[in-house]
Amino acid sequence: MSKIQLQKIDEYRWLIPRTYKPGMRTDAVIYASERLLQSIRQDQSLEQAANVAMLPGIVGRALAMPDIHQGYGFPIGGVAAVDDENGVVSPGGVGFDINCGVRLLGSTLTVKDVKPKLRDLVHQLFRDIPSGTGQSSRLKLSDTDLNSVLEEGPRWAIEHDMGSESDLDHTEERGCMAGADAYAVSERAKQRGRGQLGTLGSGNHFLEVQFVDEVFAEQTAAQYNLEKNRIVVLIHTGSRGLGHQVCTDYVSQLDLAMRKYDLQVPDRQLACAPVHSPEGQRYLHAMAAAANFAWTNRQCIAHATRGAFKRVFGNSANLSVIYDVAHNIAKRELHIVDGRQRRVVVHRKGATRAFPDQPVFIPGSMGTASYFLMGQEGAMRETFGSACHGAGRVMSRSAAKKGVTAKEIQKELESRGIIVESLTREGLTEEKPEAYKDIESVVDVVHNAGLAARVARLRPIGVIKG
């Protein structure tokens, strides 16, 4: 239980002043309601937000989104920008699952079209999209293929007939981050990723068939063909073992580099190096390559999803990419800080970019609603163009499993019209809706704080999980 004294700024903003503990270079601001703060206080995430404020070269404030919970080094739901010239980059500020993110696919179908064949659809999706235990990918990549994925991203998939050019138009960075270098990715990381492209993974990763349940901003929703009852598909996964290994490799390398550059951080998991040091640059090259792998992973899964829809509904079932955005990434961006434009490296760990007029997706827990929002100017002024990424866990996995079986959860969801297929029992019990914060209250905060505006609420009818 955290006893940090927070200073209330307003209903949705709370301050940890830099005087809270020695070493803090700036204040930390938590975006949360009073009610959400109660659960946030249950773990060490506020302390971790204060630790982030100690990063050398941090500019503005260390930030925490309403879905903040305890992570490793950085809290999950943390945002920190560092000066591009004098700051440090930290793999822990991105996380192990580099470019874990979400892709939303729009469709030509309505809930009425899908409901009669829903069970077949979910089953087909479960068959066609491997969850990815060990090396279960159906794609066999040569060394050249893998290097192309790492340096070109989803363009590789499109050149292999898994999507179209327009998919890239609706993907952050067009799925290809500048500076990606396959040679900065270790052989070990490549070995882990080689057999995992096009796989979902376990834990909180999922694919959901959803329908538009409520529209809050008619005009914006119409631009994306999101009228009520329209079917969409939300894909939530990341860079799989490849990205996990890149983070592991560079936490170790930067831990060593900290001695060379005489840097100190309060937690080894926050290991960092100057952005422009050879070590920092090499991490950024490898991270960009892992991010490209993740975008390609979601591209391949989207391709398999299109195939499953066509098998069940025929060739008229078309799915188009609405947008694809990273939730775990470090990016060089221009932002106004203290009245002047500065180039910074924004670490988003469990946070989404939320630039004005950019779609923002906030998935809820399994079986509950997800939200489609649009980034707002407020995010540019306050959070380096960032908003929250999900509901945020409140219950440990063993607590979630207590007194409930996977079958019971499956049955309960079915009684609400949601068909679920999961490779593991844990995928159901540990991820049950009550294990997470209430998505509505998380979305309320970012909407009311002016970081991202509600456009539509999406409810699941089909879920596949690892």
Place this chain on the structure above:
Amino acid sequence: MRLGFKLLEHTSDIGILAHGETREQALIGASEGLVSILVESPEAIRNVEERHFKASGRDEAEQIVNWLNELVFYFDTEGLVFWGFSIDSWTSEEIIGRATGERFDLYRHELRTAVKAITYHQFESHPTPTGWEIRVFVDV
């Protein structure tokens, strides 16, 4: 003290608290703890394949983290799960040892959850009055 481990949990974290009469036994306990996060009923894993582990590191923490990362690596790359561990040598630079197990088979094993990585979060490795204790958290 009996060789063994218990799992620690707090919201999104899963940790392993392992004990042993020696540091080596505590590491074997931590290895078994990690396998128990990956699969249900790990004691049913057959010892049919052996892999040699070499975990180097600048300090004990890095060596232990790297040793446990070997388990994650073999699961991701070869689908191997292990249940028998032995440590041949542990110097100031590296741990050398072996693990025996078999390929994960969905028909005979049940996956619990995949592990992304081993972390330094709240890491501990120290002697106790009865032996040795290692605490390590993993990202799942």
